[in-house]
Amino acid sequence: MFYGKVVGTVVATEKDPRFEGYKLLVVQKVDHNGAVSGEPFVAVDFVQAGRGDFVCLTKSKDASWPSARTVPTDAGIMGIIDAVTLAAGKGE
Amino acid sequence: MYLARVIGTVVASHKEPNLSGIKLLVVQDLADEGTQKSVIAADAVGAGVGDTVLVLQEGGSAREALGKPEAPINDAVIGIVDQYKGYGPESRA
Numbered sequence: 001m002f003y004g005k006v007v008g009t010v011v012a013t014e015k016d017p018r019f020e021g022y023k024l025l026v027v028q029k030v031d032h033n034g035a036v037s038g039e040p041f042v043a044v045d046f047v048q049a050g051r052g053d054f055v056c057l058t059k060s061k062d063a064s065w066p067s068a069r070t071v072p073t074d075a076g077i078m079g080i081i082d083a084v085t086l087a088a089g090k091g092e
Numbered sequence: 093m094y095l096a097r098v099i100g101t102v103v104a105s106h107k108e109p110n111l112s113g114i115k116l117l118v119v120q121d122l123a124d125e126g127t128q129k130s131v132i133a134a135d136a137v138g139a140g141v142g143d144t145v146l147v148l149q150e151g152g153s154a155r156e157a158l159g160k161p162e163a164p165i166n167d168a169v170i171g172i173v174d175q176y177k178g179y180g181p182e183s184r185a
Contacts, residue, residue, distance in 0.1 A: 001165060002131055002132070003132070031129065032128065037128070056104055059166060060151070062151030065164035066109075066110055066164050076108075078107060079111060081102060081103070081104050084100060084118060086099055086100035087100055090100060090120070091128075
């Protein structure tokens with residue numbers, strides 16, 4: 001899994017019906033310190049994350065796992081991170 | 093698969109139910125030593141911070157290694173490495 005920060009939402013009334021019941025969020029890729037480390041992208045939210053949340057995500061086919069593999073996604077928010085504890089000298 | 097060092101742990105109390113009971117480790121590919129790159133890997137062998145580990149990077153086999161067929165994961169720690177040769181930043185050159 002990789003790290004992200006929720007920065008926005010996506011509303012798409014005309015979309016694949018298999019998205020039914022799931023929220024689409026805009027997520028900024030970040031590193032384990034929370035620093036920006038990649039482009040923003042859109043992910044399916046499986047844990048009711050909110051704007052500003054530091055989250056962990058699963059990519060590719062595994063991202064659709066919790067939904068019995070029906071949701072057409074390559075990125076899924078799987079957890080809201082409370083803490084990342086790093087060994088001495090490993091963080092920024 | 094890749095070799096990595098366990099450099100930390102992640103706590104996410106609010107998470108996808110199929111992840112419960114899975115220890116989440118911060119692992120850094122040995123070839124990324126000295127950078128701020130890391131990923132979160134599910135622990136299948138009881139690895140701890142500081143261990144050098146073997147990490148599997150494919151969700152399906154990772155789920156099998158964990159015995160958790162519904163876990164939405166990408167990486168799993170499936171071995172604790174005692175010795176290795178020729179893998180590290182210089183091997184990426």
